[in-house]
Amino acid sequence: xxxxxxxxxxxxxxxxxxxxxxxxxxxxxxxxxxxxxxxxxxxxxxxxxxxxxxxxxxxxxxxxxxxxxxxxxxxxxxxxxxxxxxxxxxxxxxxxxxxxxxxxxxxxxxxxxxxxxxxxxxxxxxxxxxxxxxxxxxxxx
Numbered sequence: 001x002x003x004x005x006x007x008x009x010x011x012x013x014x015x016x017x018x019x020x021x022x023x024x025x026x027x028x029x030x031x032x033x034x035x036x037x038x039x040x041x042x043x044x045x046x047x048x049x050x051x052x053x054x055x056x057x058x059x060x061x062x063x064x065x066x067x068x069x070x071x072x073x074x075x076x077x078x079x080x081x082x083x084x085x086x087x088x089x090x091x092x093x094x095x096x097x098x099x100x101x102x103x104x105x106x107x108x109x110x111x112x113x114x115x116x117x118x119x120x121x122x123x124x125x126x127x128x129x130x131x132x133x134x135x136x137x138x139x140x141x
Contacts, residue, residue, distance in 0.1 A: 031064075032061055033080065033083040034090075035064065036057045037057070037080045037083035037084050039056050039057040040054065040056070040094075041094035043056060054100075057080060077101040080101060081098050081101060084098060
C-alpha cells in the first residue's frame with residue numbers, strides 16, 4: 001500500500017510540474033514572436049526581399065522555440081503577424097509586408113517604394129540553403 005501512495009504522489013507532482021512548465025513555454029513564445037517580427041520587419045524595411053527576411057525570421061523562431069516539436073512555417077507566419085498587429089507602433093510600416101507571409105506577391109521592396117524607380121519582381125526560386133521561396137513551396141518542410 002505505501003508503494004501505491006508514493007506512486008500517486010509522484011504522479012501528481014509530475015503532472016503539476018508539467019503544467020507549470022507548459023505555461024512558461026507559452027510566455028516564452030511571446031518573446032519569440034516579438035523577436036521574429038522584429039527581424040522580419042527590420043529586414044524588409046531595410047530593403048531586403050521577402051525570401052531572405054523570412055528565412056532569417058523563421059530560423060530565429062525555430063531556434064528559440066522551447067516546444068517539443070518544431071514550429072511550422074505557417075505557425076511562425078501567424079506569430080509574426082500577431083506581434084505586428086498587437087503592437088503596430090513597435091513595427092512601423094511593417095503591415096504592408098505581412099501579406100507576403102501568406103502568399104501575397106509584393107512587387108516592391110521598401111527601398112523601391114521610397115524611390116521613383118519602377119518596381120521589380122521578387123525572386124521566387126529555391127535558395128541555396130534549401131529553403132523553398134516559391135509561393136507553391138513556401139511552407140514545405
